[in-house]
Amino acid sequence: MSDTRPYAPSHGDAPGDGAGGAKTPTSAASRVTRAVRRLLSVAEGPAGADGIVEAAPPVALRDIFRRFWPYTRGGRRWLVVILAFVVLGPVVDAAEIWLFKIVIDDMLVPRNLRLFVPIALAYLGFTFFAGVLAFADDVTSTWVGERFLLALRSDLFRHVEGLSLGFFERRRLGDVLSRVTGDVDAVETFLLSGIVNAIAQVVRLGVFLGVLCYLRWDLTLLALVIAPLFWFTARRFSRRVRAASRERRRRSGSISAITEEALGNIALVQAYNRQRWEHGRFERENLGRFRAAMASARIGAVYTTVVDVIELTGALLVMGLGTWELARGHLTLGGLMVFLTLLSRLYGPIRGISGLGNTFYSASAAAERIIELLDQRPQVVQAATPRKLGRTRGEIAFDDVSFRYPGTARPALTDVSFGVGPGETLALVGASGAGKSTAAKLLLRFYDPDRGAVRLDGHDLRELCLDDLRDNVAMLLQETLVFHGTVRDNIAYGRPGASDEEIVAAARAADAHDFVSRLPEGYDTVVGQRGRLLSGGQRQRLAIARAVIRDAPVLVLDEPTTGLDAESGRHILQPLRRLMSGRTTVLISHNLLTVRAATQIVLLQHGRVADRGTHDQLLTRSAAYARLYRLHGTGGTSRVEVLP
Numbered sequence: 347m348s349d350t351r352p353y354a355p356s357h358g359d360a361p362g363d364g365a366g367g368a369k370t371p372t373s374a375a376s377r378v379t380r381a382v383r384r385l386l387s388v389a390e391g392p393a394g395a396d397g398i399v400e401a402a403p404p405v406a407l408r409d410i411f412r413r414f415w416p417y418t419r420g421g422r423r424w425l426v427v428i429l430a431f432v433v434l435g436p437v438v439d440a441a442e443i444w445l446f447k448i449v450i451d452d453m454l455v456p457r458n459l460r461l462f463v464p465i466a467l468a469y470l471g472f473t474f475f476a477g478v479l480a481f482a483d484d485v486t487s488t489w490v491g492e493r494f495l496l497a498l499r500s501d502l503f504r505h506v507e508g509l510s511l512g513f514f515e516r517r518r519l520g521d522v523l524s525r526v527t528g529d530v531d532a533v534e535t536f537l538l539s540g541i542v543n544a545i546a547q548v549v550r551l552g553v554f555l556g557v558l559c560y561l562r563w564d565l566t567l568l569a570l571v572i573a574p575l576f577w578f579t580a581r582r583f584s585r586r587v588r589a590a591s592r593e594r595r596r597r598s599g600s601i602s603a604i605t606e607e608a609l610g611n612i613a614l615v616q617a618y619n620r621q622r623w624e625h626g627r628f629e630r631e632n633l634g635r636f637r638a639a640m641a642s643a644r645i646g647a648v649y650t651t652v653v654d655v656i657e658l659t660g661a662l663l664v665m666g667l668g669t670w671e672l673a674r675g676h677l678t679l680g681g682l683m684v685f686l687t688l689l690s691r692l693y694g695p696i697r698g699i700s701g702l703g704n705t706f707y708s709a710s711a712a713a714e715r716i717i718e719l720l721d722q723r724p725q726v727v728q729a730a731t732p733r734k735l736g737r738t739r740g741e742i743a744f745d746d747v748s749f750r751y752p753g754t755a756r757p758a759l760t761d762v763s764f765g766v767g768p769g770e771t772l773a774l775v776g777a778s779g780a781g782k783s784t785a786a787k788l789l790l791r792f793y794d795p796d797r798g799a800v801r802l803d804g805h806d807l808r809e810l811c812l813d814d815l816r817d818n819v820a821m822l823l824q825e826t827l828v829f830h831g832t833v834r835d836n837i838a839y840g841r842p843g844a845s846d847e848e849i850v851a852a853a854r855a856a857d858a859h860d861f862v863s864r865l866p867e868g869y870d871t872v873v874g875q876r877g878r879l880l881s882g883g884q885r886q887r888l889a890i891a892r893a894v895i896r897d898a899p900v901l902v903l904d905e906p907t908t909g910l911d912a913e914s915g916r917h918i919l920q921p922l923r924r925l926m927s928g929r930t931t932v933l934i935s936h937n938l939l940t941v942r943a944a945t946q947i948v949l950l951q952h953g954r955v956a957d958r959g960t961h962d963q964l965l966t967r968s969a970a971y972a973r974l975y976r977l978h979g980t981g982g983t984s985r986v987e988v989l990p
Contacts, residue, residue: 428487434479448461561684725793749788759781822904841897850869
């Protein structure tokens with residue numbers, strides 16, 4: 347927490363994040379600035395184009411402190427201890443340096459070797475004490491910093507989990523992951539390490555300045571003449587630092603997003619021989635980050651050179667005047683040597699204080715991305731005093747529901763009304779894009795309708811406790827979702843705390859027990875990421891077992907046989923019937939052969955209810971339904987099993 351370099355790396359950042367802005371104090375810096383602008387202009391692209399993620403809105407430093415300071419609550423009392431270490435450290439350093447004066451003036455020059463033992467013991471004591479301080483400081487600082495990261499990352503993850511489904515449908519998951527992981531680390535550097543570092547620099551400056559004034563106040567004033575140059579130089583570089591930091595953070599988010607998409611869909615990538623194309627996307631974002639990093643390195647190198655020249659100028663001025671004072675007998679050799687040593691220690695804090703703005707600007711790029719994520723608000727908000735449901739009867743009604751997805755022009759549903767009683771089966775059918783899955787999302791309240799109401803047991807879903815609502819609904823999605831974990835974990839996901847007997851019973855009801863028993867570790871077999879070690883039919887049966895153990899009164903089946911071959915589809919029909927028995931079921935399908943026995947069938951076209959009735963009624967009076975039915979092969983209906 348005591349790094350004094352204004353462009354020091356923070357949790358993975360390269361030194362000296364910087365980009366174009368005002369001219370630098372030197373012609374070399376100006377040339378580098380122009381190069382930086384060219385590099386970043388090449389790296390830039392339109393927001394959201396070809397993989398690049400949008401930049402987060404800029405946030406003032408004081409607002410960043412205000413937003414994140416509450417997360418230090420658990421470790422604030424330990425900050426006092428850390429500050430004590432910060433004060434004691436420079437005092438010990440100054441004492442060790444003062445011993446150097448005694449060594450020269452009282453031992454070496456007069457050749458008084460009797461002082462060697464006490465001076466050596468003093469050095470050993472100071473070294474031991476400094477080591478204890480460093481150990482205590484490192485451990486305490488790490489504990490406080492990690493507690494901060496624990497609180498912030500946990501709160502951020504909880505916040506992201508609570509966002510509505512629409513957020514995840516619009517955002518790239520890899521970029522969100524990058525913010526929850528790497529960017530959070532940089533915020534700790536900005537807030538805790540930055541504050542402690544600033545206080546440490548001020549304390550060190552005060553201690554060394556006091557000792558220098560005690561030695562020779564006139565030489566000290568001469569040394570301080572160049573101090574404003576440190577501040578002026580850092581100020582000229584600060585905007586470049588912030589610009590390059592934002593670019594690097596944005597490119598890092600793009601790299602994470604592309605990596606997650608390509609590797610998460612690796613089967614598709616390889617099947618279509620798109621490895622080179624995906625690598626090209628990945629390489630372009632890496633190249634953009636590389637260019638931003640190189641711009642940062644060039645700015646950092648120029649900054650270091652300029653500051654070193656300023657520091658050397660001050661030291662040479664003091665050395666010249668000090669040598670003249672030594673020749674006149676107004677200053678001892680030990681005093682001059684100690685003064686120059688203390689002066690080098692003094693310029694370090696001056697450099698650090700003048701460059702703290704650069705450090706803050708560099709880390710603030712990550713903080714801006716976190717704030718932008720925290721400022722996202724869920725589209726679905728629970729009522730202030732929600733109605734508690736308990737277990738429902740399962741009566742569902744859509745009353746003149748209209749809905750349009752955010753950012754789209756065409757409504758997904760328009761004036762849709764239908765109802766289904768407890769224990770009955772309602773089938774929503776229609777071509778792709780007719781609005782079937784949208785209705786299911788509204789039923790689970792992933793979205794709220796723009797007009798009308800969705801009701802459960804007569805209650806508007808917007809009045810209900812969100813947890814109660816979803817506890818009463820089990821859902822099988824088009825994409826069978828299976829987590830990396832054991833078979834047991836995946837089944838129990840439907841009802842945490844379920845006993846082994848209940849898990850096995852659910853597997854039997856889903857016709858999954860036999861194949862699970864044949865797995866190498868049975869119910870303790872790890873199924874791999876997204877269940878890729880299982881077949882499609884096996885994953886679907888695990889999903890059915892998960893829904894069975896949930897035992898919800900309302901069941902939503904969204905294309906339950908999609909992606910399965912004919913034999914696998916037939917194998918899951920019987921467990922699906924058992925699952926549907928006694929439950930209110932909303933069956934979504936474009937395949938009319940699977941819904942003929944439903945209590946009621948609702949035909950959706952372009953987001954509107956085109957017709958409703960039983961299979962026989964619709965086949966007789968609806969030309970659109972009859973056409974869809976023929977598309978799925980009426981010639982083979984005698985051999986096709988149907989639901990329910």
